[in-house]
Amino acid sequence: MILKQEAIILRSVEYSDSSQIFTLLTPEYGKIGVMAKGLRKSKNHQQSIMEVLNYIDLVYYQKTQNQLGIVKECSLKYYFPSLRDDWGRLLAALYCAELIRECLEDNDPSPKLFQLLRFALYKLGNLGNPQNVLFYVQTHALNLLGFSPKLDQCMECGQEWPASHQMIYFLPKECGGLCESCHSQSHNKHGITIQIPTMMKLAMFLQTARQGSLDAMQFTTKESQELYHFFDQYLQVVLDKKLRLSPYIKQLCEQSIEGAIPLAKL
Numbered sequence: 642m643i644l645k646q647e648a649i650i651l652r653s654v655e656y657s658d659s660s661q662i663f664t665l666l667t668p669e670y671g672k673i674g675v676m677a678k679g680l681r682k683s684k685n686h687q688q689s690i691m692e693v694l695n696y697i698d699l700v701y702y703q704k705t706q707n708q709l710g711i712v713k714e715c716s717l718k719y720y721f722p723s724l725r726d727d728w729g730r731l732l733a734a735l736y737c738a739e740l741i742r743e744c745l746e747d748n749d750p751s752p753k754l755f756q757l758l759r760f761a762l763y764k765l766g767n768l769g770n771p772q773n774v775l776f777y778v779q780t781h782a783l784n785l786l787g788f789s790p791k792l793d794q795c796m797e798c799g800q801e802w803p804a805s806h807q808m809i810y811f812l813p814k815e816c817g818g819l820c821e822s823c824h825s826q827s828h829n830k831h832g833i834t835i836q837i838p839t840m841m842k843l844a845m846f847l848q849t850a851r852q853g854s855l856d857a858m859q860f861t862t863k864e865s866q867e868l869y870h871f872f873d874q875y876l877q878v879v880l881d882k883k884l885r886l887s888p889y890i891k892q893l894c895e896q897s898i899e900g901a902i903p904l905a906k907l
């Protein structure tokens with residue numbers, strides 16, 4: 642069967658001397674695998690189109706849904722040029738691609754996750770603040786997976802966070818947090834700690850982001866570190882694995898990325 646899809650390239654792996662296998666995200670079929678035969682031969686014009694993070698139009702042949710598709714034709718829809726010029730933005734984009742890839746099983750369509758990744762790439766490709774794009778994508782990926790964190794009140798006593806309390810103890814499996822007094826009485830002494838003002842600022846950021854402005858708010862290094870830790874720990878529980886690029890975006894959140902990691906290491 643010949644299929645036509647728009648797609649974002651999430652990952653590529655070399656296969657034989659001349660072919661390459663790609664993991665793609667499509668709106669209609671979700672995450673799919675395709676092989677581009679002869680792609681690595683010199684003079685194949687598809688090489689520059691089939692690059693990770695490119696947004697493409699694809700025609701491919703697939704015998705059955707569980708088999709690898711074979712690329713017939715491809716053309717570039719968008720290249721996100723400024724992603725490749727800035728280390729932090731490229732790293733953030735690669736992390737978003739990895740996160741969305743791990744959120745999905747093969748052939749499990751999620752047009753909203755597709756839209757989320759495309760939105761993130763457009764923002765990063767248009768000089769958006771990489772930290773803010775990361776926090777936005779992490780929050781929305783959790784929402785779309787059904788793990789939206791409930792953070793407006795203590796899940797035990799139901800109280801909104803008292804001003805005298807500084808910390809929330811977030812319990813990933815329950816998707817909610819405990820206030821300090823409930824936490825001290827609880828048998829469950831685990832939880833991701835996060836400062837209440839940081840969580841309030843995240844909520845405000847998400848509100849302004851809904852109106853289309855992701856760059857209106859700046860997080861301090863300390864707040865970014867806290868949010869990095871929160872999302873990292875929470876996603877690790879939800880996805881049941883640690884994302885490969887997670888340690889690298891930690892450095893991005895700590896704003897010490899420049900020249901820190903050789904590209905070949907990723």
Ligand SMILES: [Zn+2]
Pocket residue numbers: 795796797798799800819820821822823824
């Ligand atoms: Zn409480």
